[in-house]
Amino acid sequence: MKSLKLFGLSAIAAITVLTGCKPKGTENAVSGDAAEKVYVAPGKYDEFYNFVSGGFNGQVNVYGLPSGRLLKVLPVFAQNPENGYGYSEETKPMLQTSHGFIPWDDQHHLSLSQTNGEVDGRWLFANANNTPRVARLDLKTFKTVEILELPNSAGNHSSPFLTENTEYVVAGTRFAVPTDDKNGDVPINTMKENFKGVLSFIGINKDSGDMDLSFQIEAPGINFDLSHAGKGKSTDWFFFSCYNSEKANTLLEVNASQNDKDFIMAVNWKKAAELVKAGKGRKVQTEYAHNKFDEKTHTATSTMKKEVTVLSVEDMKEAMYLIPCPKSPHGCDVDPTGEYIIGSGKLAALIPVFSFDKIQKAIADKAFSGDYDGVTVIKYEAALHGEVQKPGLGPLHTEFDGKGNAYTSMFVSSEVVKWNIKDLKVLDRQPTFYSVGHLMIPGGDSKKPFGKYLVAYNKITKDRYLPTGPELAQSAQLYDISGDKMKLLLDFPTFGEPHYAQACPGDLISKNQVKFFKIAENQHPYATKGEAESKVVREGNKVHVYMTSIRSHFAPDNIEGIRVGDEVYFHVTNLEQDWDVPHGFAIKGAQNAELLIMPGETCTLLWKPLKAGMYPMYCTDFCSALHQEMQGYVRVSPAGRSTPLIYSLNNKKDNAQGPVKQGETK
Ligand code: K7E
Numbered sequence: 001m002k003s004l005k006l007f008g009l010s011a012i013a014a015i016t017v018l019t020g021c022k023p024k025g026t027e028n029a030v031s032g033d034a035a036e037k038v039y040v041a042p043g044k045y046d047e048f049y050n051f052v053s054g055g056f057n058g059q060v061n062v063y064g065l066p067s068g069r070l071l072k073v074l075p076v077f078a079q080n081p082e083n084g085y086g087y088s089e090e091t092k093p094m095l096q097t098s099h100g101f102i103p104w105d106d107q108h109h110l111s112l113s114q115t116n117g118e119v120d121g122r123w124l125f126a127n128a129n130n131t132p133r134v135a136r137l138d139l140k141t142f143k144t145v146e147i148l149e150l151p152n153s154a155g156n157h158s159s160p161f162l163t164e165n166t167e168y169v170v171a172g173t174r175f176a177v178p179t180d181d182k183n184g185d186v187p188i189n190t191m192k193e194n195f196k197g198v199l200s201f202i203g204i205n206k207d208s209g210d211m212d213l214s215f216q217i218e219a220p221g222i223n224f225d226l227s228h229a230g231k232g233k234s235t236d237w238f239f240f241s242c243y244n245s246e247k248a249n250t251l252l253e254v255n256a257s258q259n260d261k262d263f264i265m266a267v268n269w270k271k272a273a274e275l276v277k278a279g280k281g282r283k284v285q286t287e288y289a290h291n292k293f294d295e296k297t298h299t300a301t302s303t304m305k306k307e308v309t310v311l312s313v314e315d316m317k318e319a320m321y322l323i324p325c326p327k328s329p330h331g332c333d334v335d336p337t338g339e340y341i342i343g344s345g346k347l348a349a350l351i352p353v354f355s356f357d358k359i360q361k362a363i364a365d366k367a368f369s370g371d372y373d374g375v376t377v378i379k380y381e382a383a384l385h386g387e388v389q390k391p392g393l394g395p396l397h398t399e400f401d402g403k404g405n406a407y408t409s410m411f412v413s414s415e416v417v418k419w420n421i422k423d424l425k426v427l428d429r430q431p432t433f434y435s436v437g438h439l440m441i442p443g444g445d446s447k448k449p450f451g452k453y454l455v456a457y458n459k460i461t462k463d464r465y466l467p468t469g470p471e472l473a474q475s476a477q478l479y480d481i482s483g484d485k486m487k488l489l490l491d492f493p494t495f496g497e498p499h500y501a502q503a504c505p506g507d508l509i510s511k512n513q514v515k516f517f518k519i520a521e522n523q524h525p526y527a528t529k530g531e532a533e534s535k536v537v538r539e540g541n542k543v544h545v546y547m548t549s550i551r552s553h554f555a556p557d558n559i560e561g562i563r564v565g566d567e568v569y570f571h572v573t574n575l576e577q578d579w580d581v582p583h584g585f586a587i588k589g590a591q592n593a594e595l596l597i598m599p600g601e602t603c604t605l606l607w608k609p610l611k612a613g614m615y616p617m618y619c620t621d622f623c624s625a626l627h628q629e630m631q632g633y634v635r636v637s638p639a640g641r642s643t644p645l646i647y648s649l650n651n652k653k654d655n656a657q658g659p660v661k662q663g664e665t666k
């Protein structure tokens, strides 16, 4: 229980300890040539893209490495007023779920797509922790193009981790819950009978990247924390860390820490897929949203799915095993060779390293110690390669450099520990400032790590940056790992709370960038492909404005005849056909956000004026020297007034560039 207390108060304890015997002056930890190593000269690109989870900011943030410069915040699970994501009519469906429209989530883990176990730079997958979902971002456009909700789950933490050819993205439920087809309205203390821990396997189309919930596995009601797929020889397997094998439903900090060991669950996903193909599994009726963004119509659609195939423990008899793992394992990481599986017991004073070969042998030899809710438990010693002794306190996550070394984050003792995977000897340790969560080495969870750098994502930054009120900056720290000893190079603040991250060389992604959308290929139903086509159409109290934007005006830019009670849809098409020329659109009194329309794209803002009056609209993005002139007026009359609907550009009649047009009658 003592170690538990320490962990419970770990954040404070760690700081207290560190301020007590703080490494002498943090500046001592940085060597003289550090600045040179992170300096990226003006006009030069960074070497790596670094995608960092947004945590409670719900988005994904893109940094350059080694500079730590913030390049972009990519909207994924939270509405983003900066560009209208989740506010525009086109993107609202992206945030639909079986619980209705969800404007926020908690984003923890990222996975870059892989081919043959190597990062391929095509897609980025992201999890939503709170309302279980997985998103796919297309790295040609850096847009979120798909979000799939996960039924039978709660707290989608063990997600999204992928197989080495991106066949499947996996998502394990953090909370054990009753499955959707069972009555969930049961006493909480019936957890042991009624709650299950469901693992979702999302099939990925290898050409389009489209996601499909292929099947789920209904495992015992434990909490799944993290996961990684096997590689090479272990490629058919997934490994999940599990905690709360006690199945406590209250005061988990005490009650879920009773057992000396929890588990790593090994699942043969190839066999599971074959079982489903052979007709095994029950069909569970449920509801989950599948949201897709179409690049041709520039519009998302949301479809409610109704059924999923679920394999039982019985079905998985020969394809699912538990391996005891000391004290509430958190991270579950597989080395580049696929032979070693590292479990990080948060409360353990050692790091257990399991051997894939030994696990296979244990299964063949039936070296079992019993079962847990029908799942066979392999003997700890039979699966164990060895233990890293005295690595530090509170091991969480491990990454690899591809040279036979592992790097583990130590939350409680605030350090990164480098150790040799084979002989399990600790080689180096460097302090982090402070309380490190995840670590990331570019490609560090793939078959071929790019190495060179390691980034620590820290929970606490007291005394590292200028203070900013009660909440201080979140932080990342960059280390050079090219030598024997790690060298701290740089601190840089991050958004939200950073958890996991991914990185890859810049040119893997930069060479495929979409620079603009071709206007001729725009299939948006309200697209306006030239100013001559711009118009305003009334349908009852709905008014559709077919508007264009080009440097430096809107067409039309004068509109009259809107009435209080109208729902006005501004469908703005950006006619530019050039890289990096978005136009914005905002109108006074808009209750949602602005639009930021990419070249060739059409976006729609719904506006409901509540009062009669004169309403200016303008472009929000400084697009040209005459950007400030990119503005116009909308006149709103009281409800029932018969102001004629007229619209124009430059007051001109019979001008193809901007005729006065009559919509409804006067
Ligand atoms: Cu360790 Cu949510 Cu991956 Cu954060 S989790 S640290």
Ligand code: CUA
Pocket: 549, 550, 551, 552, 582, 583, 584, 619, 620, 621, 622, 623, 624, 627, 628, 630
């Ligand atoms: Cu368009 Cu400013």
